[in-house]
Amino acid sequence: MIGSPIVIGKRKADEAEKPFWISFSDLMSALMVLFLVVMTVALLTVTQHLRDVQKAAGQRQQEINEILERLKDSARDFPQVHISTERMTIDFGEVGRFASxxxxxxxxxxxxxxxxxxxxxxxxxxxxxxxxxxxxxxEGFTDTDGSYLFNLDLSLRRAQRVVCTLLTPGAEGRASLTDDEMAHVRRLFSVGGFSFNSSKESKEESRRIELRLDFRALHESNQPGAGPTMGRDLATIEVGRCQLR
Structure with a gap:
């Protein structure tokens, strides 16, 4: 008994340290679990958002296809009219061609x-x-005869001729658009010239006009003021006279 070493306070010190290290380990584990939960929620949110976007894009395409199919049904009364659902264009066959x-x-x-x-x-x-x-x-097109700038001007004039035709009453006994339809043309139609880009197999087929249908993107506003007209109704602008001769 007298020769045995006496250790004072060691067991108590060890016991005092153990709870601290256990608490630190629990804290790290809790932080890891919290991190995993946050990442899981974030991934689920992103995945759901992508699914919503894909669903909305699919719905948009389906509805646009429905519009195109209805136009194709309307075109059955006009054998010369051809509508491409892939390119979203309307052409008028041989009737819509121009002389050189x-x-x-x-x-x-x-x-x-x-x-x-x-x-x-x-x-x-x-x-x-x-x-x-x-x-x-x-869109107006030309063949490859002539210079680039000559054909660029010619293709633009061909496209302008179409709009002028729609906004000019027909001769007596010929078809004409109503005033309301002419107003809608001013709101909806625009003109582009493409020189001899997109040439067809023959020069006759290249000298043509096409209508390209442009549709809104997802979440693109269809309200007045959302576009370059800054809310101005183009139908209120005076038509004037066609400047082509």
Whole structure:
């Protein structure tokens, strides 16, 4: 008993340290669990958002396809009209072609445009049309004869000729758009010139006009003031006279 070493306070010191290290380990484990929970929630949120976007994009495409299919049904009354659902374009076959170096439309082409375009305008005023229709771009094309700048001007004049035709009353006994339809043309139609880009197999097929249908992107506003017109109604602008001769 007298020779045995006496240790004072060691067991108590060890016992005092153990709870501290256990608490620190528990804290790290809790932080790790919290991190995993936060990451899981974040991943689920991102995944759900992507699913919502994909679902909305699919719904948009489905509704646009429905618009195009209805236009194709309308085109059955006009055998010369061809609608591409892939390219989202409308062309008028041989009737919509021009003579070399000319921007003049034939009487048959004038009647076809004034007869079919109201179908396009009616579709643009439908519920789905108001939701997705953005604009109709009239594109003119030329063959490869002549210089680049000559054909650039000619293709633009061909596209302008179409708009002039739609905004000019037809001769007596010929088809014409109503005042309301002409107002909608001013709101919806724009013009583009493409020189001899997108040439066809023959020069005759290249000398043509096409209508390209442009639809709104997801979440793109369809309210007045959201576009470059700054809320101004283009239908209120005076039509004036066609400057083409």
């Amino acid at each position: 170096g000319s921007d003049a439309l034939t009487p048959e082409a004038l009647d076809l445009l004034r007869g079919f375009i109201p179908r396009v305008l009616a579709e643009a005023r439908s519920a789905l049309g108001q939701k997705w229709f953005k604009r109709v771009i009239v």
